[in-house]
Amino acid sequence: MGELRLMKGNEVIAEAAIRAGADGYFGYPITPQSEIMETLMARKPWEETGMVVLQAESEVASINMVYGGAGCGKKVMTSSSSPGVSLMMEGVSYIAGAELPCLVVNIVRGGPGLGTIQPSQADYFQAVKGGGHGDYRLIVLAPNSVQEMNDHVALGFDLAFKYRNPAMILSDGVIGQMMEKVELSDFKPRLTEKEIIEKYGDWATTGKPGTRNQNVITSLELQSEIMEKRNQHLLKKYESMQQDVMYEEIMTEDAEYLFVAFGSSSRICQKAIEIAREKGIKVGLFRPITLYPFPTKQLKERGQKMKGILSVEMNAGQMIEDVKLAVECKVPVEWFGRFGGIIPSPQEIVDALEQKIIGG
Amino acid sequence: MAELDIKDIIREENLVYKKSTLLTDNVMHYCPGCTHGVVHKLVAEVIEEMGIQEQTVGVSPVGCSVFAYNYIDIDWSEAAHGRAPAVATAIKRLMPDKYVFTYQGDGDLASIGAAEILHACNRGEDIVVIFINNAIYGMTGGQMAPTTLVGMPTATCPYGRDISLNGYPLKMTELVAQLPGTCFVTRQSAQSASAVRKCKKAIRKAFENQNKKKGTSFIEVVATCNSGWKMNPVKANEWMEKHMFPFYPLGDLKDCEKSPAEEYNKYMEE
Secondary structure: OOEEEEEEHHHHHHHHHHOOOOOEEEEEEOOOOOHHHHOOOOOOOOHHOEEEEEOOHHHHHHHHHHHHHHOOOOOOEEEEEEHHHHHHHHHHHHHHHHOOOOOEEEEEEOOOOOOOOOOOOOOHHHHHOOOOOOOOOEEOOOOOOOOHHHHHHHHHHHHHHHHEEEEEEEEEEHHOOOEEEEEOOOOOOOOOHHHHHHOOOOOOOOOOOOOOOOOOOOOOOOOHHOOOOOOOOHHHHHHHHHHEEEEEEEEEOOOOOEEEHHHHHHHHHHHHHHHHOOOOEEEEEEEEEEOOOOOHHHHHHHOOOOOOEEEEOOOOOHHHHHHHHHHOOOEEEEEEEEEOOOOOOOHHHHHHHHHHOOHH | OOOOOHHOOOOOOOOOOOOOOOOOOOOOOOOOOHHHHHHHHHHHHHHHHHHHHHHHHEEEOOOOOHHHOEEEEOOOEEOOOOHHHHHHHHHHHHHOOOOOOOOOOOOOHHHHHHHHHHHHHHHOOEEEEEEEEOOOEEOOOEEOOOOOOOOEOOEEEEEEHHHHHHOOOHHHHHHHHHHOEEEEEEEEEEEOOHHHHHHHHHHHHHHHHHOOOOEEEEEEEEEEOOHHHHHHHHHHHHHHHHHHHHOOOEEEEOOOOOHHHHHHHHHOOO
């Protein structure tokens, strides 16, 4: 049993990063995630593990510091919230193009624009479909508890290095700000330059010894024939990520109806299931944990047996598109959500199920 | 007198100069007369002479020198437009014993990357910045740069830079010299043998500063872009000397013996 603590989701991200053996964090303050950098600065991990923590001049600089650090083969990360993550999208595209591993944490707030500082899931499209330019994908993890905020830091780094691809934790202001019991991970030491090469290969910009060719981190390729090959290579890599798909099913065995929800919405759906089942409505929950790769096959299998599906999201209906694609529109799929920083109540979700699916 | 055979001349003992082993055999894409090739050569020579090839990481920009990694045989990170100082910051902080430098043009450093360069210099990042100022966007076809001189025509100010429309040329080197984080700030050129020698000395000094943890070393090289300026190389050099040098005067602006922290403490006491 690891160390048990009562902690805020944001604080846990910081603690988990140190324990995962992260080499560097580069960030810029923005509500509701500033506790991540504040916790790191107070913890002073540079004295403990040598981890670099730097407050950058902007999110643009933060993500480009991540680009530089990741290019050295280091375990580096940044965190921000929606408007700040938008600013990072150029850098994220470059990181995906150069095939560098890194972790980006988005504690989502309501938008568009400056929007609100209250929680939201409105950055689903940005995280899952692109956000930056060009054909690329992020590995997207959606924790729904403070415990998973802890677990997904090490997992995010592992997947990022496995695929040499940026990974994102798509959380929101609810999980970032709430306190829960958490079992912290054990400390993993930071890797030395030699260990990095042994574990991940000799591609990083650490200075060119006479024994190898130069290493160049770039996403630039002017010859279309070669660029297309690179695109094909990326596409194949993204397809192979399916083997790491993660999801959770709750009370789906006897279910006639299904909630599909991720992150904090899925927690509210668990309460909604209790209320609905007291009324005799057999409803279960399908929760994608990896939003990319999306558990399309698994949702198809479960979803097509249902009488109807309600996609519950704290946005104007984004994941519902992937839900409909998964079940190939063979089952009625409706959306219910609140947005602008409003969190739906369990009763509202049950009402929506009755009105839009059962009565609809 | 018997005619000399070329083979008698090209002998080990007669060699006074050779190409740096760090310069690759790739044919440079730069236009004839361009300053980039000369400065690339100087950077390669300094790294080789200091014997630091295995510890050096370069950060190339977006602009004509985007392919710098094709010509100098060291590890490189190719940064997004303007972001080289941020990329270099992380590389140096995560690997403090390496030598890290950025190589940037005027559009990259003085326009889109103005925030990154100011803050990297202000933090006193222990890096070298090489800033090629030819007062124009070369790669995209000769548009106005922040350093374009007043009255100078470009593709986006075809009637000459107009202050009322485009504002004033930006003196980045004077700006960063004001920051306590910089230790060595100089403006050089590379149009003549003596200028090339001085420029190389400055680059060498900047790289040597990195060992001493003194802060940022910043070298501007006032350069020509004869294609963008629509002049032949000789005319471009003459034009640079006549018009660029009075506005961008050559020489050291700052050369501190002490680290930025020491300098700052001294300043606060005064």
